[in-house]
Amino acid sequence: MVARERFVRKADWVRFLETGLLPDDLDPDLAASWLRSRDSGVLPDRMTAPQVTDEVLLRKRTETAELRRLARAALLRARAMLKDTGSMMILASPDCIITETEGDPGVIDTGRENRLQIGGNWQETSIGTNGIGTAAASGRPALVHGIQHFCEEIQRWSCAAVPVLDPVDRSLRGIVDISGPTDVFLPQSMALAMAVGDEITQALARMIGEEREVLYQQFMGRRARWQNTHMILIDRRGAVLHDTRAVWSNQAIQGGAIGDRREDEWAGEMSDRFSGMDGEILRRDGLPIGLVLTAYRGRRTPVETPSGDPFDAFLGTAPAIVRLLEHARCVAGSAVPVLISGETGTGKELLARAIHDASAQRHGRYVPVNCGALRADSAAGVLFETDGPGSGAVAAAHGGTLCLDEIGEMPADVQPFLLRVLEDGLTRARSPDAPERSDFRVIALTHRDLPRDVAEDRFRRDLFHRISTIQFRLPPLRDRAEDIPLLAQHFLAQAAAEAGRQAPALTRAARETLMAYPWPGNARELRNDMQALVLFCGRGVIDAEDLPEKIRTPAAPLPRPEPDERARILKAMAASGGNMSATARRLGIARSTLYTKLAAYGLTRPDDRT
Known part of the structure; x- marks a missing residue:
């Protein structure tokens, strides 16, 4: 940032004009600006900035309408705050055209003498080093005091300017400037300009966040209707927010902002850029905020889904998720048992609840049971009625869904008991008000590889087949x-x-x-x-x-295990009679490493007989 404390004398400025030698004390940003001003052919005796035509000014005010609206509260405060202070607040477009002024009326009137007024063009190439132009050129706050200006007539001003950057792509959205005569310039002007600039940036960020949330919501509603169809979501700034094929996601389209173009022109141009995909304008409060492009592939009728589709809660457009949800929708209408597997946190219960809510059992209860917590002496109390009709999970699930959470963690001695419950559906009711048998759907959840556990006799084969008529595996x-x-x-x-x-x-x-x-x-x-x-x-x-x-700074991923490593460990354990030290020696690894691998493969460690 240019610092006012760096003292520059009139003689330094004159010597630069005559010899090109820069003062030693001149701030680097100002030095670069003086050189740009000279090389652009700006005459140091220029007295006023150029004034744009009314047509150009109207276009600039239209282009900056959003920025001016967000800055309006700060400008109104400046009208009262800067009155009689010898300063004014200025809002300029990215190309340094002044679009708003507020503050001390006398200073605003004086500014007109140099066209420091609405419509004035304060680019460095027009009027040399100045707060607005230098902040825009450098992309950093600029404090330009008196003689530090390039043009002599402008040296009666001091300016503190801050660029307002887009909070998402960091592009220049405008400039906030506090200007006043050098002899009465407020020392806190830069702090005020920076505070206002930050206020506008925060308002921009809130607005962008709100718009994007609306765009994502509208996009997901359309995605549910156009399954297996290539779709691209673009915001009004030309940023690709989502691409179902992940080709364009998170990229900015050159010249893709709607700007001052007509909506149909913008949609048509974006459609042409993406091989003729059909474009639909997305709106918020009647105003365009984005565009969704769809490759219909000759099919113009969407797949209709009922309103309030429970599967809409499962967000995702990755091909694996789209296919899984399509299959889940087909399965939901039946009563067949479903096994959902996947790593912790992938959304197994969310999918289970969606299947229940979309099924004929949705009018009944969804009853989850933590199978890992069941023990032989407590399973009956959890599953069956012990405190009156309907107190057990089996009876409570009548007409609904019994969700067997983490069924892979169920102890071996409880598995036969559960199999009998699922086969018979008995509630052990003693009251005529409750059914002797319960009719329910079974959905089981696990993070384990149950087929492997079955092969290794860690899970009953007959129980596995009872709960896994349909299997879904959620991708990480x-x-x-x-x-x-x-x-x-x-x-x-x-x-x-x-x-x-x-x-x-x-x-x-x-x-x-x-x-x-x-x-x-x-x-x-x-x-x-x-x-x-x-x-x-x-x-x-x-x-x-x-x-x-x-x-x-994520940690480096662990190396992938060898495909046959698990089998080798089991073989070594069997040959060593379960002795961990002997097993580790056979494998040529440390005993601590062996314990880590046992945990990674979900193997039970036998008693260590070292």
Whole structure:
């Protein structure tokens, strides 16, 4: 930032004009600006900035209408705050055309003498070094005091200017400037300009976050109707928010912003850029905020789904998720048992509840049972009626769904008991008001590889076949990285609503960083991290640097295990009679490493007989 404290004398300015030698004390940003001004052919005796035509001014005010609206509150405060202070606040377009002024009426009137007024063009190439032009050229705050201006007539002014950058793509949206005569210039002007600039940036971030949440919601509604169809979501700034084929996701389209083009022109141009995909304008309060492109492939009738589709709660457009949800919708209408497997945090229970809510059993209860907590002496009390009719899980699930959560963790001595319950459906009711048998659907959940557990006699084969007529395996989040920005924005919106705040927006760098992280805790971990960001990030935009350190600098992934390593460990354990030290020696690894591998493969460690 240019510093006022760096003293420049009139003689220094004259010597530069005559010899090109820069003063030693001149700030580097100002030195660069003086050189640009000279090389652009700006005459140092120029007295006024150029004034644009009314037509150009109207166009610039239209282009900056959003910025001016967001800055309006600050400008109105400036009208009262800067009255009789010898200063005025200026708002300029990215190309340095002044679009608004507020403050001391006398200073505003004096500014007209140099066309420091609405319609004045204060680019460096027009009027040399000045706060507005230098801030725009450097992309940094600029404090230009008196003689530090390039043109002599402008040296009676002091200016503190701050560029307003887009919170998502960091493009220049405008400039906030505080200007006044040098002899009465306020020392706190730069602080005021920076505060106003930050206020506008925060307002921009809130607006972008709200718009994107609306876009994602509208997109997901259309995605549910156009399954297996290539779709692209673009915001009005030309940023691709989502691509179902993950080709264009998180990229900015050159010249893709709607700008001042007609809506139909913009939609048509975007359609042409993407091989004739059909474009539909998405709106908020009647105004265009984005576009969804759809490759119909000759099919113009969408797949209709009932309103309030329970599967809409399962967000994702990755091909694996789309196919899984299609199959789940087909299965929901039947009463066959379903086994859902997947890593922790992938959404197994969310899918189970969606199947229940879309089924004929939806009018009955959804009754979850933690199978890992069942023991031989307590299973009857959990499953059967012990405190009157309907007190057991089996009776409670009559006409509904019995969800067997983490069934792979069920102890071996409880598995026969559960199999009998599922086969008979007995409730052991003693009351005539409750059925002797319960009719329910079974949905089982597990993070384990049950077929492997069956092969190794860790899980009963007959019980496995009883619960797994249909099997779904949810992919981990790292295998559907294209869905991460969509899920992250959804979780941010949820957390913000709960906290009574506006949902922050994610920058492109933040989205790319989130997609690169492996997410061992899957969607649950992503949700938790987004909730924390809403609470701890006070800004309206989240950049990569705001993300937790574990995401910014993830640990190196563990090497993939050898395909036959598990079998080799089991063979060595059998040959060693379960002795861990002997097993480790046979494998040529440390005993601590063996314990780690046992845990990784889900193998039970026998008593160590060292």
